[in-house]
Amino acid sequence: MSKFFQYLRTQTFRNNLITAIIVIALFVFTVFFVLRSYTRHGENIKVPELTNMSLKEAINTLESNGFRYQIDSVYQTDATPGTIIDQDPGPGSNVKTNRTIYITMITMTPPFVNFPEVREMTYLEARAMIGNYELKIADTIYIPDIARDVVLDVKYGGEKLLAGQEIPKGSSVSLVLGNGMGDSEVLVPDLSGLTLDEATFSIRGSSLTLGSVNYMGYITDSLSATVVSQTPIPDSTKKVSIGTPINIALSN
Structure with missing residues (x-):
């Protein structure tokens, strides 16, 4: 042990210590410089x-x-x-x-989606469903039908749109809805040759009303008398409002 302490006091030890310190310092400096250069320190x-x-x-x-x-x-x-x-x-x-x-x-091109089935849904249900598919409602068209605000048909680009058909996401569709009133105008039925009971049944079935009833000529049996004229007359190109009275004349 005494020789070790004596060695520590020698010039050789001091020279080796100084050399080691210099080598370590150079090593640390080199590592720092290389890392600084590699990471481009301060060049953010x-x-x-x-x-x-x-x-x-x-x-x-x-x-x-x-x-x-x-x-x-x-x-x-x-x-x-x-x-x-x-x-x-x-x-x-x-x-x-x-x-x-x-x-x-x-994206430049929207993805396609399969249009959902919304027919027979109410307007509110259909609107929610269509929104879930990231589609829009462009217009609502009402037509005579007893189902009020119920989707009867769907159109896209003026054409009928079927459930499952692919259209671009974000597209607008039009809904055809019932107005809850049915047809406001109907064709006049042809009552020629019908008895009074038969004519009455046909008139009511067409949402019309029976107007005046006249008998022409000598009537032997009113039950068997048939319609020989009516006003308004039947016309396949002309409709009348619901509830319009139909006047008839009967004869044997």
């Missing part, structure tokens, strides 16, 4: 704002700033196709050059 740049840019503008901006990029796309109703809506890292973030920036754009 800010990520530019890309949202609302067109895809072409965003790519030019990233490339001119030394960034790489990856593109994803989504569909949004009422959004402009081809524009950037999101980015990661966000604008203003300090990153190294050559960093990959992830951008999300609105």
Whole structure:
């Protein structure tokens, strides 16, 4: 042990210690310098704002700033196709050059969806269903039908749209609904040759009313008398309002 302490007091030990300190210092300095150069210490740049840019503008901006990029796309109703809506890292973030920036754009072509079955649904039910498929209602058309506010038909681009048919997401469709009143006008039935009971049944079945009843000539049996004239007369091109009275004349 005494020889060890004696060695510590020698010039040789001091020279070796100084050499070791210098070597360690040089090693630490070299490592620090290399790491500083490798990580480009202090050379951070800010990520530019890309949202609302067109895809072409965003790519030019990233490339001119030394960034790489990856593109994803989504569909949004009422959004402009081809524009950037999101980015990661966000604008203003300090990153190294050559960093990959992830951008999300609105797809240029909307995806297709299978139109759901909405016939026989109420308007409110159909509207909710159509909205769930990210479609829109362009117009509502009411036609005479006893089912009020019930979907009777669906049209897309003026053509009948069937359940399961593919249309672009975000498209607008028109709904044909019943007005709850049925036909407000009907054709006049031809009552010629009918007895009074038969004519009455036909008139009521057409949602019309029996007007005046006249007998012409000598009537031997009123029950067997048949209609020989009526007003208004039947006309396949003309309708009358529901409840219109039909006047008839009968004869044997």
